[in-house]
Amino acid sequence: MILISTGLFAQLKPGYEKAEYVELLKIYGQHYDTINKDEIFPKPEYSKVLYRSEEMGLHNKWDLWMYKEKIPVISIRGTIPNQVSWLENYFAAMVKAKGSFQLSEKERFEYDLAENDRAEVHIGWLIGTAFLIKDMLPRINSLIEKGHKEFFIVGHSQGGAIAFLLNAYLHRLRRNHKFPEDVVFKTYCSAAPKPGNIYFAYDLEYQNIDGWLFNTVNAADWVPETPFSLQTVHDFNEVNPFNNFKNDLKEKPFVKRMVFKHVFNKLTKPSFKTQKEYKKYMGKALSKYIEKDLPGLIPPEFTNSSYYTRAGTTIVLNPDEAYKKKFKDSGDDIFIHHHVTSYLYLTKQLK
Numbered sequence: 148m149i150l151i152s153t154g155l156f157a158q159l160k161p162g163y164e165k166a167e168y169v170e171l172l173k174i175y176g177q178h179y180d181t182i183n184k185d186e187i188f189p190k191p192e193y194s195k196v197l198y199r200s201e202e203m204g205l206h207n208k209w210d211l212w213m214y215k216e217k218i219p220v221i222s223i224r225g226t227i228p229n230q231v232s233w234l235e236n237y238f239a240a241m242v243k244a245k246g247s248f249q250l251s252e253k254e255r256f257e258y259d260l261a262e263n264d265r266a267e268v269h270i271g272w273l274i275g276t277a278f279l280i281k282d283m284l285p286r287i288n289s290l291i292e293k294g295h296k297e298f299f300i301v302g303h304s305q306g307g308a309i310a311f312l313l314n315a316y317l318h319r320l321r322r323n324h325k326f327p328e329d330v331v332f333k334t335y336c337s338a339a340p341k342p343g344n345i346y347f348a349y350d351l352e353y354q355n356i357d358g359w360l361f362n363t364v365n366a367a368d369w370v371p372e373t374p375f376s377l378q379t380v381h382d383f384n385e386v387n388p389f390n391n392f393k394n395d396l397k398e399k400p401f402v403k404r405m406v407f408k409h410v411f412n413k414l415t416k417p418s419f420k421t422q423k424e425y426k427k428y429m430g431k432a433l434s435k436y437i438e439k440d441l442p443g444l445i446p447p448e449f450t451n452s453s454y455y456t457r458a459g460t461t462i463v464l465n466p467d468e469a470y471k472k473k474f475k476d477s478g479d480d481i482f483i484h485h486h487v488t489s490y491l492y493l494t495k496q497l498k
Contacts, residue, residue, distance in 0.1 A: 158218055159297045159333050161358035163462055165497050168363060170194060171220065171301040171335050172494065174212050176487050178224040178306075188487065194220060198286065204278030205235040205271070205440065207309070211286060218297050219290050221283065223313070225304035231440050236305060236340075238271030238437055239374040240430025240449040244315070244347050250277055252443030259323070260315040261350035267450050268312060268343035269374065270430070272305070274437070274444070276312040283313075291330060300334040303487055304370055307339025307362065311351065311458055318354045334459075336362040338485055340373045341455035344382070348458035360459040365493055367466050367474075367484040376455040377425060379418045425453045464493035 176188035177196070191212070197219075198211040206229050212220040226232050242248075244266035247257040256277045260268060287298070302310035314334045320326050334355070339362045342348075351360065364371045380389040430449040438444050466474070466484075474489050483489065 158215070159331060163358070163361050163460070165494065168335050169491065169494055170214065171299060172337060172487060172491055174220055174222050175301050175303050175306065175337065178208070178210065178222070200282050203282065205275055206232040207275045207279055209279055209283065214299060218299055219295055220299040220301060223279065223302035223306035223309050225302065225306035234433060234436055235271040235275055237429065238433045240270050240426055241267040241344065241452050242270045242273065242447040242449060244268050244343065246447050248447040249443060249445035251441065258316065259319045260312060261347055263346045263350045266343065266347035266350050267452055268347055269308065270446055270449070272308045272312055272342060276309050276316065279309065280316060291326065296327065296330050298332045300332055301337065302339065303337040304339065304485065307336035308342050310334055310336045311339060311342040314355070314360055315351050331359060334360045336459060337490060338364060338368055338370055340370055341376065341457050343458070344452060344454045345456045348456050351458050355459070358460070361462050362457065362459040363462045363464060363490065363494065365464045365466065365484050365490055370485050371457065374455050375425070375453065377418060377422050377453040379422055380415055382452055382454040422451060422453050426451065464490065466493065
């Protein structure tokens with residue numbers, strides 16, 4: 148791919164590049180100085196910071212960097228040691244990936260993250276994305292007007308989850324002709340949890356099918372395994388053997404019909420009950436706390452699903468014995484395998 152725009156030559160190629168991820172991880176690591184001034188993390192070698200946002204929404208924040216003086220980098224901060232920031236993660240009810248909701252008393256946020264009508268996403272990270280987008284878009288548009296057609300997006304942990312949604316949002320803007328067709332957003336999520344259901348993952352992966360979206364995961368890290376996921380028979384595609392199961396039983400002898408029906412109910416009813424409780428506590432109950440911090444917020448209607456799946460092309464960092472000696476399992480630090488330092492260490496071992 149060769150693009151020329153306002154004198155700026157295209158630099159990005161599809162596919163996972165270890166050197167790109169390492170540099171972007173170092174860029175992300177600079178968020179630590181907004182959390183702990185004493186935290187020391189390797190500085191980026193080829194990039195400089197252009198802009199640092201204020202905290203917004205549920206204590207979200209982002210930076211704008213320039214990589215090799217040519218490629219803008221959108222760096223999204225993850226969870227910080229703050230109750231509101233953590234509530235954003237726990238607010239894990241699902242909502243449709245396309246719609247609108249009241250972001251504040253004076254502002255309504257319209258969003259479009261997927262073509263598939265069955266795509267659903269995490270409400271907490273959608274809210275985080277909504278606030279960040281308001282601040283990001285004017286700067287992205289300004290850079291495009293100056294001739295930049297290639298962007299990096301990076302985020303670790305919660306920042307990675309938001310990076311998934313941001314990638315989807317920007318792709319849909321491009322598809323709807325709000326951006327030039329040759330603008331690309333190469334996205335490196337890192338230690339990102341599951342952002343939505345399988346239909347959102349399908350849509351997102353299709354939009355990035357040529358190798359533009361990755362999630363680097365330490366196999367010893369528990370965070371990418373979250374949120375809790377629950378699949379019910381209603382989460383399958385419409386054409387499946389479960390929809391007409393009870394009708395199909397009518398042709399069976401009475402005794403077999405009763406036995407099969409009993410077994411089917413035993414297997415399916417508990418999952419429906421659990422999903423209902425998930426929606427109640429991780430959605431409606433937490434809404435009350437979220438709305439205290441964001442007056443005027445009225446979330447979209449929660450769906451009856453909690454079928455979270457991982458998304459993007461997963462790059463697995465597999466801990467070896469040397470890693471296990473350096474980063475020992477410890478009940479004192481549940482994030483020992485989630486820290487950016489452990490990811491940087493393992494990434495450097497990749498061939």
